[in-house]
Amino acid sequence: FEAFEGEGSGVWRYHAALPFDVGVTLPEGNTPLHEVPRIEESAGVENLRVKHEGMNPTGSFKDRGMTVGVRVAQEVGVDRLACASTGNTSAALAAYGARAGLETLVLLPAGKVAAGKIAQAALHQARILEVDGNFDQCLDRVQDLAGRGEAYLLNSLNPFRLEGQKTIGLEIMEEHYADHGEYPDRIVLPVGNAGNTAALYKCFRELVAAGAITEDQVPKLTGAQAEGAAPMVEAIEEGYDETRRWDEVETRATAIRIGNPVNAPKALPGIRETGGTAVAVSDEEITEAQRELAGEGVGVEPASAASIAGLHKLRERGDIDADESVVCLTTGHLLKDPDAAAEAGAEPEPVSNDTDAILAHLEDGSSS
Numbered sequence: 001f002e003a004f005e006g007e008g009s010g011v012w013r014y015h016a017a018l019p020f021d022v023g024v025t026l027p028e029g030n031t032p033l034h035e036v037p038r039i040e041e042s043a044g045v046e047n048l049r050v051k052h053e054g055m056n057p058t059g060s061f062k063d064r065g066m067t068v069g070v071r072v073a074q075e076v077g078v079d080r081l082a083c084a085s086t087g088n089t090s091a092a093l094a095a096y097g098a099r100a101g102l103e104t105l106v107l108l109p110a111g112k113v114a115a116g117k118i119a120q121a122a123l124h125q126a127r128i129l130e131v132d133g134n135f136d137q138c139l140d141r142v143q144d145l146a147g148r149g150e151a152y153l154l155n156s157l158n159p160f161r162l163e164g165q166k167t168i169g170l171e172i173m174e175e176h177y178a179d180h181g182e183y184p185d186r187i188v189l190p191v192g193n194a195g196n197t198a199a200l201y202k203c204f205r206e207l208v209a210a211g212a213i214t215e216d217q218v219p220k221l222t223g224a225q226a227e228g229a230a231p232m233v234e235a236i237e238e239g240y241d242e243t244r245r246w247d248e249v250e251t252r253a254t255a256i257r258i259g260n261p262v263n264a265p266k267a268l269p270g271i272r273e274t275g276g277t278a279v280a281v282s283d284e285e286i287t288e289a290q291r292e293l294a295g296e297g298v299g300v301e302p303a304s305a306a307s308i309a310g311l312h313k314l315r316e317r318g319d320i321d322a323d324e325s326v327v328c329l330t331t332g333h334l335l336k337d338p339d340a341a342a343e344a345g346a347e348p349e350p351v352s353n354d355t356d357a358i359l360a361h362l363e364d365g366s367s368s
């Protein structure tokens, strides 16, 4: 890790592992690794940390990919950036595209993107196309546009995106070691298109190849998906069939409402070869985990809470041991999906504009 001592954002200080020394930066990375003692206790694991990627500039881990991907786009000299998105990728691309002064086009599944994410893409002046279809179909369209030379694709199919996202793994390893004198046994992360899973696996393979860690120090990559969109769990449990597509997907965690994870071929070996697994959780379990995180002061969007919900489920099944040290990734900020947060949270209580009435209301204890 000495190679990484130097300047730059949480991504660019790792430039020794990246294709360039600097990029289009806001700056990104350096996200907190929270202690969550109450969840540690309720899940029954010895050591739990939450890496909150929602603390990136646009509120999700996508910024780590875009800082590199948009830099590459500048280098190549493209006119138009484009992505399909369940929301966060479009918010990040819109912001980094704006920063670079490039035209940005985002294709979103109509009616299935959380309000905060659309607001971001809109204000950063992306052209927003609402497609009558799901995320997977949006990605098909963007690939067509890129294939015809009409746009530079910045979904996680773009390998430079994943180079930036490797730095999540580098930060976790460095910080966990500094705090505990050891690396985490396992990383649990929400999985949609499986780009992050592929990026983390590449990060760990490179650390092993460089002699920075040994094979047995690689954390077990463990994916969590929503039950209504769990093709990766199916692939782990039943074997991977590249012709199989989940055409109908549904979950409250709209960020991971994905039926055809394009990075599956890169991500599945990562889960298998590190000794990890994949687990599906219900929307109710996701909501409960979102509340549990919020109760520790950590505000996340529903998809992010899948990692904590997955941890609970795997502990109950005995697939994760009590003495493991686990890092759960939370991928996006609470404010990304204000509607979901309001639904999961406390009800506002109407009171009259009168102090005595407010005190009477509080003493009444009728709510709360």
Ligand code: F0G
Pocket (backbone or CB within 6 Å): 060, 062, 084, 085, 086, 087, 088, 089, 090, 156, 190, 191, 192, 193, 194, 195, 196, 197, 255, 256, 301, 303, 304, 331, 332
């Ligand atoms: N969590 C959040 C909050 C996301 O926005 C995404 C993906 C994931 C997890 C899954 O990550 O695809 O690397 O497995 N969002 C993409 C988007 C699809 O368009 O914003 P993955």
